Amino acid sequence: MKSSETPSPPPLHRRLYSVWFRHMRVYTRHLLSNGFPPFLEPLLFLAAIGLGLGRYIETMDGLQYVVFLGTGLPVSAAMWTAAFECSFGTFIRLEFEKVYDGMLAAPLTAENLIVGEIIWAGTKGLFFSFAVTCILLLFGIIQLPYALLAPIVGFLTGLMFGCLSLYITSFVKTINHFNFYMTGLLSPMFFFSGIVFPTSELPRVIRPFAELVPLTHSVQLVRAVLLSDYRLRHLADLAYIIIFIAVVGWLAVRRLKRRLVY
Amino acid sequence: MRGICRGDERGMSAAVIRVGNISKTFGPVHAVRDLSFEVEPATCFGLLGPNGAGKTTMMKMIYARSPRDRDCGGTMDIFGFDPRTQELQIKCLAGVVPQEDSLDDELNVVGNLMIYARFYSIPRAEALRRIEALLTFMELSERRHAKIRELSGGMKRRLVIARALLNNPRLLILDEPTTGLDPQVRHVIWDKLRLLKRQGTTILLTTHYMDEAFVMCDNLIIMDKGEAIVQGSPAELLERNIEAFVLEVDSNAMETASNRTLPAGVRVDHSHETMRLFSNDVDGLRAVADTLARGHHIIRRSNLEDVFLKETGRLLNEIQ
CATH class of the missing domain: 3.40.50.300 (P-loop containing nucleotide triphosphate hydrolases)
Structure with missing residues (x-):
């Protein structure tokens, strides 16, 4: 009994937008408590480590230490926010709040929902790296107008870590398992991907591992953008990021779908 | 089916x-x-x-x-x-x-x-x-x-x-x-x-x-x-699936009321504390009820719950 008055489902871009909008709306609901820390954190970081430590370490890799450190921070901020959003955040929505039970009753497929989640992780990456960029500008560490491109790298970083975190989440049975991900994977990545010191200083055997992890490529790209110092290898970084998003994103959708529709 | x-x-x-x-x-x-x-x-x-x-x-x-x-x-x-x-x-x-x-x-x-x-x-x-x-x-x-x-x-x-x-x-x-x-x-x-x-x-x-x-x-x-x-x-x-009436009796009360034979067409469903006598003949159930002490029994129409329990059993399964 197919009826002529059957409503047609919203097109793909509207479905993805509606998922994104849901997250945006919930996030901006507490604008002050959610919007303030992204600015405060880099401020503290630069004050405490950059300036304090910077009095002992004057230059690193040919840059003033505070500049070296500061130009890496936009992407680490993007990494942390996207990773939290798509690990703890997704898991809570999935298992505790049952938000997806409601959403999947609406005209959305599980794939739409997961891709929308990834785009939202990218958006948070964009916002957090923008916040760091503002603080860097305030400190006079970087100059306009190059600075305005940094949030785009933050967006890509957010997408990468959104995909990776959703993939991890698809395996996780209890929320405590994320501790392994945070402490075992993300923290080392923060310290050894060229934010605090250049990867070229790493022991020769470890260096290839540093080149393998996603954050390293984000750091190299964002530093190039902020200092307007582009090399050919930055194209490789960009290619890495795009391939990572495509491959890990595909894996995440495929595996997490089985947690949503079964 | x-x-x-x-x-x-x-x-x-x-x-x-x-x-x-x-x-x-x-x-x-x-x-x-x-x-x-x-x-x-x-x-x-x-x-x-x-x-x-x-x-x-x-x-x-x-x-x-x-x-x-x-x-x-x-x-x-x-x-x-x-x-x-x-x-x-x-x-x-x-x-x-x-x-x-x-x-x-x-x-x-x-x-x-x-x-x-x-x-x-x-x-x-x-x-x-x-x-x-x-x-x-x-x-x-x-x-x-x-x-x-x-x-x-x-x-x-x-x-x-x-x-x-x-x-x-x-x-x-x-x-x-x-x-x-x-x-x-x-x-x-x-x-x-x-x-x-x-x-x-x-x-x-x-x-x-x-x-x-x-x-x-x-x-x-x-x-x-x-x-x-x-x-x-x-x-x-x-x-289709259940007798029209049921007499619910406290199990102990039923025992003291003697072991006499029940009227024809009565089906007995005995759970731990309660005995249920199902029958289409309400008068037959009344006759049984009259032999019991007051206050320990009730005659009512059967309902879907009776059908449900009859068909799915009284015992809990492993996931209930």
């Missing part, structure tokens, strides 16, 4: 939901086994059964939240669409009230509905208009700016039903709509659902309240371990 679907007798064309020989397994567990039924427009169809009977799984297969077994060879037709390939079309025509409320705690009542309206791409002005109408309909208007945490269980349930009605669905799917709610709220919800049905909405619900099934459902299936045990209208089920 007892109780072939009534839709079969009335002709195939009318049904809006047509499920034929559908199975669903989770590893070694048969959640749904070879289930078939049809639902006609503007009727209420109930899936009943103990916990773990497969009610929710069957329901989820209809709105594509759960895929049926690839090799089960069955068919599903929901308004002419197959959930396997046309999930979005079905979701556009259906409204779903999941078992758990799944509301966004961070948003207020209207906020929750606005977000949901966006999933259907309902324009803002139209969404606001529908939300006001639905809040009035579900008697939640005064709570429009309340936070979700401030709502009672009954209000949350009504809000989820309002949310499921945002797209003016032609099929409303409710998974245990009144579990855990007080009698007043249950009756309000039943009234609203009956009104929707009268306006042409087809309703599919799961419940394990037999009184709910009796007042709401035009047709129902009692399921157990994934299989349909009995199927039909509540009146038919009572007529």
Whole structure:
């Protein structure tokens, strides 16, 4: 009994937008408590480590230490926010709040929902790296107008870590398992991907591992953008990021779908 | 199979939901086994059964939240669409009230509905208009700016039903709509659902309240371990599957009343503390009752719960 008055489902871009909008709306609901820390954190970081430590370490890799450190921070901020959003955040929505039970009753497929989640992780990456960029500008560490491109790298970083975190989440049975991900994977990545010191200083055997992890490529790209110092290898970084998003994103959708529709 | 679907007798064309020989397994567990039924427009169809009977799984297969077994060879037709390939079309025509409320705690009542309206791409002005109408309909208007945490269980349930009605669905799917709610709220919800049905909405619900099934459902299936045990209208089920009257007696009182033979046609169902004598002959039951001490027995008409317990057994299964 197919009826002529059957409503047609919203097109793909509207479905993805509606998922994104849901997250945006919930996030901006507490604008002050959610919007303030992204600015405060880099401020503290630069004050405490950059300036304090910077009095002992004057230059690193040919840059003033505070500049070296500061130009890496936009992407680490993007990494942390996207990773939290798509690990703890997704898991809570999935298992505790049952938000997806409601959403999947609406005209959305599980794939739409997961891709929308990834785009939202990218958006948070964009916002957090923008916040760091503002603080860097305030400190006079970087100059306009190059600075305005940094949030785009933050967006890509957010997408990468959104995909990776959703993939991890698809395996996780209890929320405590994320501790392994945070402490075992993300923290080392923060310290050894060229934010605090250049990867070229790493022991020769470890260096290839540093080149393998996603954050390293984000750091190299964002530093190039902020200092307007582009090399050919930055194209490789960009290619890495795009391939990572495509491959890990595909894996995440495929595996997490089985947690949503079964 | 007892109780072939009534839709079969009335002709195939009318049904809006047509499920034929559908199975669903989770590893070694048969959640749904070879289930078939049809639902006609503007009727209420109930899936009943103990916990773990497969009610929710069957329901989820209809709105594509759960895929049926690839090799089960069955068919599903929901308004002419197959959930396997046309999930979005079905979701556009259906409204779903999941078992758990799944509301966004961070948003207020209207906020929750606005977000949901966006999933259907309902324009803002139209969404606001529908939300006001639905809040009035579900008697939640005064709570429009309340936070979700401030709502009672009954209000949350009504809000989820309002949310499921945002797209003016032609099929409303409710998974245990009144579990855990007080009698007043249950009756309000039943009234609203009956009104929707009268306006042409087809309703599919799961419940394990037999009184709910009796007042709401035009047709129902009692399921157990994934299989349909009995199927039909509540009146038919009572007529076909159970004696008309039951005498409930305190087990101890029955013992002291001697071991004399019971009248013919009496079926005895003995649970731990209570003995139930079923019979179509109410006078025979009265005669037995007269020999008992006062206050320890009651004669009543049998109800769906008696059918349910007869068909699914009194003992708890391993997941209840």
